[in-house]
Amino acid sequence: MTALADEAARLLETAAHAARLAARDLAVAPRPQRDAALLAAAATLRTRAEAVLAANAEDLAAAPDLTAAFRDRLALTPARVEAMARAVEEVAALPDPVGRVLSEWTRPNGLVIRRVAQPLGVIGMIYESRPNVGADAAALCLKAGSAVILRGGRESLRSALAIHGCMVAGLREAGLPEASVQVAPTSDRGFVAAMLRAAGLIDLIIPRGGKGLVERVQQEARVPVLAHAEGLCHTYIHAAADPAMARAILANAKMRRTGVCGATETLLIDAAIAPTLLPLLVVDLRALGCDFRADDRAREILPELKPATDADFATEWLDAILSVKVVDGVQDALDHIARYGSEHTEAIVTQDEAVATRFLGNLASAVGMWNASTQFCDGGEFGFGAEIGIATGRLHARGPVGPEQLCTFRYQVIGSGQTRP
Missing domain, CATH: 3.40.309.10 (Aldehyde Dehydrogenase; Chain A, domain 2)
Structure with missing residues (x-):
């Protein structure tokens, strides 16, 4: 490993350990507290809109050779910042996906078995340079009781940090751990490689971007991947x-x-x-x-x-x-x-x-x-408030991924003294 790769791995390990501790608090945080963080983050996006737009302008100025389509994905406008804030508010208004009883049945021996939704834990989000993805992913993960580590494209780093500051302000106001939402502190690609190797620290990787990004993640990941293939x-x-x-x-x-x-x-x-x-x-x-x-x-x-x-x-x-x-x-x-x-x-x-x-x-x-x-085909249009991506694989979730799709489940078994013969 090079010195840069070693440093990226160290940074990822530090972030992931903090995220795991934050995820434990998020998993038991009541809905009103998680929603309060989202509403405060949305309000901060509005009050800091000029700063977010200024950071985005710096990103655009630093990359003058981008294609028109790429610039459209990277660019923020006052309307797009407002749309981000509204999306965060819409996520807050959704029903709580955590703790839902997905199904319940009683066995002939009297055991009551429940399948109950629970947070995934720590999610790693790797995406290309579309700044609103960071806000959407943070909001959806918080709603679903999971911590998230965000790594956007290097072209959008200033925008990502400005948006992240708004999300952290919401967490702080609601009394939730600031490590619940983190942005990669470096644009070094070694950080992505470290995320993909972080089995036991990150529970799910979600790539969102072009075919090359998704294929790299699928090939190199040692962590489960929720794939978003190209949109042909x-x-x-x-x-x-x-x-x-x-x-x-x-x-x-x-x-x-x-x-x-x-x-x-x-x-x-x-x-x-x-x-x-x-x-x-x-x-x-x-x-x-x-x-x-x-x-x-x-x-x-x-x-x-x-x-x-x-x-x-x-x-x-x-x-x-x-x-x-x-x-x-x-x-x-x-x-x-x-x-x-x-x-x-x-x-x-x-x-x-x-x-x-x-x-x-x-x-x-x-x-x-x-x-x-x-x-x-969009999480907002589907009523999810926002989306963390469009899942095109065959396992776990398909189509726009909202808060419900960011939960897994566990079983609760309620007995009255039964013993197994």
């Missing part, structure tokens, strides 16, 4: 779609924010309606600044579209680029999604309920939408 989302416009609805949904699904994981990256459109509807869709999106990569059948209708390669259909653009494919019905659309998709979010636009039911029932993806934009 599809919108399928079926032959029975309402044209006006299809145009509105696709424009929003692709162009509302191109850099978010719920943005549609591929349009699938039925051959029966493509000759009339596809030109209108292209006009709509071009007016919003979108470019296209189209298959041969789409280019027969619109020859000026750039040809799509196989790799294009496997690309999460996170930009104003849309892959386009003409398909022969719902099964063809499902087959394409199964081949190229990342099991994040898919949408169908149709007035045919039977087709929609078939589409939704045959998806492997975490979220399926019917007549709605894929950009609704």
Whole structure:
């Protein structure tokens, strides 16, 4: 190990030990105390908004060569700071996920068995440079009674520290341990490596970012991982779609924010309606600044579209680029999604309920939408207040991850003197 790696490991161990002690207090802290910390943090985000924005401006100025999509993810505005504060308040207003009786049953011998929700413990959050993720993750972990160690992208370190200061102010005001929410004290990548090796200190790692980040975490982690794969989302416009609805949904699904994981990256459109509807869709999106990569059948209708390669259909653009494919019905659309998709979010636009039911029932993806934009795949829109990420794996949680999904469970067994024969 290098001296830098040794120092990063030491810093992580110190942070994790403090987090474990804080997690013990959080696990038994009553809901009013945890909620008071969140409300105080939200108020501090508002009172310190100018300082948060100034820190973010320094981050942006220090990284002038970022792509437009990356800058959009990194940038904060007064509206985005206000949205962070509101999200923290919305998390506070949610029901308490800790201590819920998930199920209860009585055995023939009279034993009463309860499955009860409990905090996970210490969560490690590794994310790229989207500052609001730190506030969302801190709020959700506190609501779920767990401590969290946050490690954001180095480009957002000043923003992360400013937001962290607001969360700590809330903890302090509510009398909860300040170590309940910590930010990596260094931008050295050795800190991430130390987090991934911290079995016994960190209970769950959640990566949130691009494909490269998630793959690295999955390959190197010695700690359980709640994976958030890339968002290669599809919108399928079926032959029975309402044209006006299809145009509105696709424009929003692709162009509302191109850099978010719920943005549609591929349009699938039925051959029966493509000759009339596809030109209108292209006009709509071009007016919003979108470019296209189209298959041969789409280019027969619109020859000026750039040809799509196989790799294009496997690309999460996170930009104003849309892959386009003409398909022969719902099964063809499902087959394409199964081949190229990342099991994040898919949408169908149709007035045919039977087709929609078939589409939704045959998806492997975490979220399926019917007549709605894929950009609704969001914890706030799902009523979770915020989200710590979109889980696309097959275990524990899927889709937007809110407070309930950040709990595990234990069993309580109540007897009346039973002994086992």
